[in-house]
Amino acid sequence: MTPGVAEPGIVPAGDPGPAEVTADRGRHADLVRFLGRRVGIGAILVVGTTLVAFLLTQLVPGDPAAANLGQRAISDPAAVQAFRQQNGLDKPLPVQYAIYLGHLLRGNLGTSQQSHRPVSTDLSEYVPATVELALFAIVISLLLGVVFGVLAAVTRDRWPDQVLRVVSLAGVSMPTFWIALVAFYVVFFKLGWVPGGGRLEPGQAPPGHITGLYTVDAALHGQWDLLGSVLQHLVLPGLVLAVYTIGMLLRFTRASVLEVLGNDYVRAARAKGLPEWLVIRRHVLRPALVGIITVAGVAFGSLLSGTVLVENIYSWPGIGQYAFRSATNLDLPAIMGVSLVVAIVYIALNIAVDVLYGVIDPRIRLS
């Protein structure tokens, strides 16, 4: 008997037996321990990323005083000395790192050299735009990737599979920046089907701030016209961004579904006369989902990379564009801020994926 599952007839409903309570408690403790371990490793990784970010700033050949103070102040030795002292630049590296960490803990990511605002203010403005774009793309990718991946596996080696194989490989081989340009040229410039870029029409006021995601905020405020406009702006960059991840998820779904299809229990389900779609949904897709979710986590990461390229072309005011502007202007506090935020999102995502595993596959939960 599986631990925690009451055998009908022995234990009356609503009155868990002692065995079940112990098993439940044990499982709960396991889950907490598992979660704690994962979060602990995640926290260590976050500290590690701050070290990488700090060391990268040290690699820069330029003098931070020169970059921050401007031409006039740099010729004044007293100003330079004051700046160095204020920022702890006259102290040894480990001390500088400790100062940097102290600032980080207080939410101080430094001041952007291009916007002259705190990096954290900049980020809080740009992050929701990117999150909205990436979420839209990952939902589209999961839907299309899983549906077509199952189709490819079911029609293995026949023409739909062959066509989908080429399509998915083309998807992962397409330079994102290029397909973004081609789509922009064809869909906006030639056909005029979608607006030219940005999150809204010029002059259009954004919905009242609740989540920062314009689609959600517009819906919550009941501004349906605005929601339509937001979606129109979202659809092209979102689809372009999804091209790579659709290909990736399609290939992977096909492989994991094929692996599951070979199992005896699938044959048994078919033999007892279940309709094929039910066999796929209930007996094939669920075990295959464990792997698909991992890849979806990786895919989300590659989406965040893709946003750098896509946001630039579609003037999407997100962290991708911000990262790009910072990198080309050598605005190090900004680019380190972006790297940190993205790394933390990435690490959190990996933990979420691990936890989801446990929800989908009880065997993993305990080990």
Added chain:
Amino acid sequence: MTAVLADRAARRAERSAARSPWRQPLAVIGLAVVLAWLVVAIFAPLLAPQDPIAQQNPLFVHPGAQHWFGTDELGRDVLSRVLYGARISMPLAALLVTASMIIGGVLGGIAGLLGGKVDAIVMRLADLVFAFPGIILAMAVTAALGPQLRNAVIAVVVVSWPAYARLVRGLVLSARTSHYVLSSRLLGASSLRTLFVDIRPNVAGPVLVMAALDMGNAILLLSGLSFLGLGAQPPTAEWGAMVAAGAVNFDKWWISLFPGLAILTVVLAFNFVGDTLRDALDPRTARAIRT
């Protein structure tokens, strides 16, 4: 019974012949395209109608008989630039995949073989790099080192080696307890000798498949950095940088269309080859195909 077995054996032989990677149409097409681009890269000066950086034509000429791929914003022949672009992307991609493979392979191999603290340090380092999405870390590294092609290559190596380290470490860990490695250790072989003489041949297959698959990614990442202006600098004829030039004049579609197609065909070709190889070697997919 024997008839059944014989029948099975015959079918298996037939299937393995059909599954040989080099008989798959996709792999053959991929290999042909890769070879074609290699020929282009080697003989670019002979094949290209003009000097790729000579500004000797009218600006923005449409593709036609005179200039098959048109001319760009400085009056350079786009066809010549695309052909010369192969001389940058192909060797650099090979170089950085080889470098990542060697660095990641050696570190992963040592980590797997020695275990303990060394293993922990190397793998945590790999985890750290994995914690950043590729292009963001690559951008940060290139920005810190200064935007030029050489630094872009270094940045791509920095973000690519951990994948090899993980793969090799896993393979070494499973090989470490095998009888042939134990016998070699008992005969007094040193750790390094065991690693390079006994374990390396058994690790090489999967690593090479990964490298084949990685070639495409390397070209994408490198051209992406150049597109952002962090890699190749003007007037170098690099595909990503050329697409970027077209992005400024996006109504002149030919300037970015052709270099983009060049990237697509090379990457797709490498992926065709890599994907077929993986199917042929990966026991999980192979098992799925058999059932």
